[in-house]
Amino acid sequence: MYDTIIKGGRWFDGTGAPSAIRHLGLRHGRVAAVSAEPLDETDCARIIDAIGQWVLPGMIDIHTHYDVEVLLDPTLSESLRHGMTTILLGSCSLSTVHVTGQDAGDLFGRVEAIPRKHVVAAVDDTKSWTSAHGYVQALESLPLGPNLAAFIGHSDIRAAQLGLERATTPDVQPTAAELKAMEHKLIEALDAGFVGMSSQQLMFDKLDGEVCRSRTLPSTYAATRERRRLNRILRDRGRALQGGPDVARPQSLIAMAASTLGFFRPKLKVSLLSAADIKAIPGVVFLLSGIARVLNRLGGDFRFQHLPVPFEVYSDGIDLPVFEEFGSGAAALHLSNELEQRRELLADQEYRRWFRRDYEKKWGPRVWHRDLFDAEITECPDASVIGKSFGQVGQERGAHPVDAFLDLVVEYGSKVRWRTTISNHRPEVLNKLAADPGLQLGFSDAGAHLRNMAFYNFGLRLLRRVRDAQQAGTPFMTIEHAVHRLTGELADWYDIDTGHLRVGDRADVLIIDPEHLDESLDAYAENPIPEFDGLSRMVNRNDATVTAVLVNGEYVFGNGKKAATLGTERTGEFLRAGRHGTEVQQ
Known part of the structure; x- marks a missing residue:
């Protein structure tokens, strides 16, 4: 009856509802049964004993820069091993949908600290697409490990339409025809299922290469008229704007945040970078939290992204x-x-x-x-x-x-x-932020800053903190709520079909041993990336914590080891926004 049975684990459904000891039956990539009684194991190919363990939906990483790496190693195993079964690409106005390899190298190389030559080679050697639809088809032709969803990058659209030189010249704005073509590229991406558009106004993100070296990203040169035209499309389609305001100009933060409001027009989903307890400016994070509360009370749909661990x-x-x-x-x-x-x-x-x-x-x-x-x-x-x-x-x-x-x-x-440590250094503040409904948990930057940081396991570290607080008698949220924040809450907001673990839901599953939510989560290690000439990447290693990861019902990782099929068979899918399951049984 079932392809996989997961026996006797503590089951979390991703909605925040109370957990319970249950047996799960998976069939054809979906959850076919959630039972208090043992399931019939006849002809079941895989049986996982989860007694004493937690069974939860695979987690969602809403902010990564895997756009280059996925073309070279579509397993993205560095995230899979920590239970991230859905990855969002295209953050910070950067994507590889339209630009050439040379332009992609200039966009990603310095801003995201990914060696430029590898960016150029990855895009030039693999690019078979000329449109957003073609990009999705190209991704789905790869042996994907996790599921993918994506933003279309504003800088990608702008550089492709104007050329990188004109797109980063202050006194050049797109012609009416060019702006219309940019709108068409955005519409096509949304038609292809992208969750929205990312844009950036941060002025210390600089270009690599020689032609436009040290100029800021193309989206920072966009005038108000251009941003409003593109945002109008997002409003009308109910898709999200991921934005990065300029920290040196508070007015850019206010303008980007306030764009969420409707007032005789559709509201705009806005997720901004980022809410953090910054050492340099103590207390500012509470101002950001207040902004989110005010905007949402006024009818907006606004979130700040937040990394729920110390930013070391x-x-x-x-x-x-x-x-x-x-x-x-x-x-x-x-x-x-x-x-x-x-x-x-x-x-x-x-x-x-x-x-x-x-x-x-x-x-x-x-x-x-x-x-x-x-x-x-x-x-x-x-x-x-x-x-x-x-x-x-x-x-x-x-x-x-x-x-x-x-x-x-x-x-x-x-x-x-x-x-x-730049921010998030005070545990008591981190706990308040983790429970704040105006904040989305994410911002790992996975796939970028390879020598600078490693936040691949931020979800596990949050679960540990929640569990430890409960055991100490000082709870700040329930484990069920924490799981919801890392899974179903994000899936619902971005409108993608994942994040829950009920009958009928996609069988993206993470099984963890709570006894190993321990100090191993804090350790950093180094792991060479063969596709980047052996560049040593900072990583996390907590192999005893994650005992099994399944994507669309297929086992892909567990106890620090990849499944034999990972990288040879496609388990992940491109998740198209607007297709969140409405037939799920409660």
């Missing part, structure tokens, strides 16, 4: 995106392909005075706290500095923290590796 980042030398937010840092990153010139710049005393002035500006909107005493050196050829902060090294040498930092980078370059 690593850097090899000065190669960290936060340096883009001030002039002297951006000047150094501009020379990432000219390392000798960069070394000379960092050694220059006038440049150092400039850097110190930027470093000492502790006021105004910003991401990095700019505190080199809060920056621990983890690797360096000079072993005497390992475990110390740059500030401590400066004290020992009688130097300013900036000079201590730059001295080490000049001498050792990227061999100086260090870490800091």
Whole structure:
């Protein structure tokens, strides 16, 4: 009767309803039975003993940059192994639907810290499509591991229509015909099932390459008229806008957020980047939460995206995106392909005075706290500095923290590796944010910033925190609510057919051992990416926690090991928005 039976686990259906011990029967990629009594195992090909374990819908990662990697390794196993069974592509105005390989390299290389040459090669070598429909067909021809859904990138549309040079020239705006063609590209993407469009106004996201190097992303050059025209299409179709406001201009945040309101027109679903407990600006996150509450009370449909774990980042030398937010840092990153010139710049005393002035500006909107005493050196050829902060090294040498930092980078370059936590450092604040209905849980950036951070298992880490708080007698949400926030809530908002585990639902399943929701979740490891010439990626490894992952009813991962069929058979699908199951049995 069943292809797979999952026996005796604690079942969570993704709606927030009370969990219960149940037996699940899966058939043809769907949940065929949820029973309090054991199921008939006759002729069942796979039986999973889940006694003592949690059985929940596969989790959804709403913010990734796998657009390049999926073309080279469509298993996306780094996310699957942590229970992410649905991945959203096309964040931050970036997608590979329309641009050439060269333009994709310029768009992704520096902003997302994915080596440019691999971006160019991946798109040029695999691109067989010329439209959004063709892109979806190309994805579905691959042996996908997880399910995919996608935004169409505003910068992708703009660069393809105007050319990257014109699309990033301040005094150039699209002609009437060009704007009409951009609208057509958006409409076609929505017809193909994309969940919406992503756009970006953040001014420290810079282009790679030589032609337009260090210009901001094409979507940042769009005038109000262009944004409104594209947003009108999203409104009329009930699809979402993912936006990234400019942190240095609060008015851009207000404008993007307020676009959710209807007032004699359809409201617009808006999800903005991002709500975080930023060290540099304590308390601002509560203002963001208040904005969400006000807008939704006024009839909007607004969310901030939020990473529900500490935002710890690593850097090899000065190669960290936060340096883009001030002039002297951006000047150094501009020379990432000219390392000798960069070394000379960092050694220059006038440049150092400039850097110190930027470093000492502790006021105004910003991401990095700019505190080199809060920056621990983890690797360096000079072993005497390992475990110390740059500030401590400066004290020992009688130097300013900036000079201590730059001295080490000049001498050792990227061999100086260090870490800091930028935001989400206060557990009590994290707990409030995790339960805030105006926030969506996600923002992992999976597939990008490969040397800088690893948040592939953020969902597991949230579940651990919720479980631990309950056991300590200080609950801030139920486990059922946490599961709902990571699964069904997101699926319903983006209107995709996943995220629930009831009879008739898609059989995307995660089985975890709650006894291994432990300190192993915090550890980082390194794993080479063969498709990127062995570049070492920061990853999470908690193999005892996730005992089984199924996508569309097919077993793909468990206990740290891939299924033999992963990468040879397609288990994932492209999930088209607007096709969320309405026939599901309650």
